[in-house]
Amino acid sequence: MEFHMKECGIQTDLQFGELCVSGNEEHGYRPFQLMVASIAGCSGSVLRKILEKQRADIEDIQIVADTIRNPADANRIEEISLNFTVKGRDLDPAKMQKNLETARNNCSMIRSVEDSIRIVESIEIEEMDG
Template identity: 55%
Template sequence: MRFEMKEVGFKTNVEYGELHVSGNEDYGFRPYQLMVASIAVCSGGVLRTILEKKKLNIEDITIDTEVKRNPEYANRIEKINIHYTIKGENLKEDQVQKSIHLANKNCPMAQSVAGSIEIEETFKLI
């Protein structure tokens, strides 16, 4: 990827389109937002694949996140809480819990920050 400087931030072109990144959300996505989104959506995508391979009837998955940052240490991300709301039929909590654990182990983004950022995953079935 190649990033070009803008007046405020940087931009790049990727297959889907132009991506603007800036520390000021008026001019683009903030870097921490992209990191959290990458981890949450990667984990959710792997989870979806695992649940589908187990032939579980999943209608929808919603992902909510909460981020804990440390303002005393470069405002670094210290913890990401990922909460899945999973809608489907005949879902069993133990199956979903095991699938979430497996998804975390197989998500490249989550594994890239393992040991640096704590990732806590919870879920609710509807």
């Protein structure tokens, strides 16, 4: 990846378009937003792949990510909570929890930061009608 310094941040061109990163939301994505999105996106994608391999009847997966930051230490991210809601049919809660653990173990983004950022995950199931 190649980045170019702009007046209000940095910019790169990627396959899906231009990415602007700035500490000011008026000029681009904030770095912490990209960090959280990377972790949620990776974990969610791995979970989806696991469920597809199991041929689970899934309608939707939603992820709500909350962060705890430390303003006394450069506003570093100390914790990211990922709350998954899986909508589908005939989903076993124990199996879904196991799938979430497997996804965590196979998510490269979580594995990259797990020694410096606490990652907390939970999963809820919304059973859809037949």
